[in-house]
Amino acid sequence: MTISSQALSPASRIFVSIDTPEIAYARGLAESLADTVGGIKLGLEFFVGQGPAGIRSVVSGIGLPLFIDLKLHDIPNTVAAAVRAMLPLQPTFLTIHTSGGPAMMRAAAEAALMTDLQRPRLLGVTVLTSLDDDDLVSVGQSVPVLDQARRLASLAQSSGLDGVICSPAEVAALRADCGPDFVLMVPGIRPAGSAVGDQKRVMTPRDAVEQGADYLVIGRPITQASDPASAARSIVKELA
Numbered sequence: 355m356t357i358s359s360q361a362l363s364p365a366s367r368i369f370v371s372i373d374t375p376e377i378a379y380a381r382g383l384a385e386s387l388a389d390t391v392g393g394i395k396l397g398l399e400f401f402v403g404q405g406p407a408g409i410r411s412v413v414s415g416i417g418l419p420l421f422i423d424l425k426l427h428d429i430p431n432t433v434a435a436a437v438r439a440m441l442p443l444q445p446t447f448l449t450i451h452t453s454g455g456p457a458m459m460r461a462a463a464e465a466a467l468m469t470d471l472q473r474p475r476l477l478g479v480t481v482l483t484s485l486d487d488d489d490l491v492s493v494g495q496s497v498p499v500l501d502q503a504r505r506l507a508s509l510a511q512s513s514g515l516d517g518v519i520c521s522p523a524e525v526a527a528l529r530a531d532c533g534p535d536f537v538l539m540v541p542g543i544r545p546a547g548s549a550v551g552d553q554k555r556v557m558t559p560r561d562a563v564e565q566g567a568d569y570l571v572i573g574r575p576i577t578q579a580s581d582p583a584s585a586a587r588s589i590v591k592e593l594a
């Protein structure tokens with residue numbers, strides 16, 4: 355599917371990351387942000403706590419695209435089976451790790467087609483935004499983050515994925531490498547003055563979009579704010 359990033363409204367670029375194991379809290383956040391953001395992301399913390407039924411409870415009737423961010427990483431047969439198992443939830447986006455290799459990515463891409471409904475778009479995690487060059491050295495990947503992200507994004511594209519997760523710092527290079535239709539979904543977003551926490555490669559929302567990001571994944575700067583809807587509106591305003 356071709357996506358024109360320029361056609362996206364500021365609000366529709368924002369996937370709010372609801373990271374909690376609590377179903378009522380997650381549902382409350384989804385309801386309070388439904389008019390302000392473009393999508394809901396639920397990841398490992400929520401899925402381990404509440405499973406598929408919990409996901410249904412949070413997004414039912416909210417009317418926003420669902421991004422299930424489980425970052426699958428296993429042998430091809432197992433990852434493909436997990437992708438198939440997620441299809442009834444009708445996610446718009448799913449994640450797998452590109453470091454699982456081309457066979458795993460191809461198997462996941464084939465599995466994503468096994469639905470009569472709209473197929474999910476598969477995104478590959480390149481280098482986690484919580485890592486820097488020194489972290490890659492410590493796990494035996496002695497190349498700069500940028501080079502590793504470019505390598506993994508190109509591998510993801512040739513293996514049939516729809517896009518990747520990358521930090522804002524790599525967006526411009528990956529856009530040039532992979533073209534306008536390859537989805538760049540970007541966490542590590544921090545409005546000016548907000549706490550960085552465990553993230554290492556960060557940028558403001560506006561700078562990330564100016565670099566060429568299609569979608570922004572934003573968690574704590576919205577969900578931990580005293581007024582999450584107001585925090586989300588400020589970010590939309592910054593992007594407008």
Ligand SMILES: O=c1ccn([C@@H]2O[C@H](COP(=O)(O)O)[C@@H](O)[C@H]2O)c(=O)[nH]1
Nearest residue numbers: 371397481482483541542571572573574
């Ligand atoms: O490289 C990655 C991949 C995924 N994430 C996820 O995005 C959100 C970010 O939350 P913040 O609170 O805005 O830091 C979180 O769910 C991560 O699991 C990422 O940060 N980096």
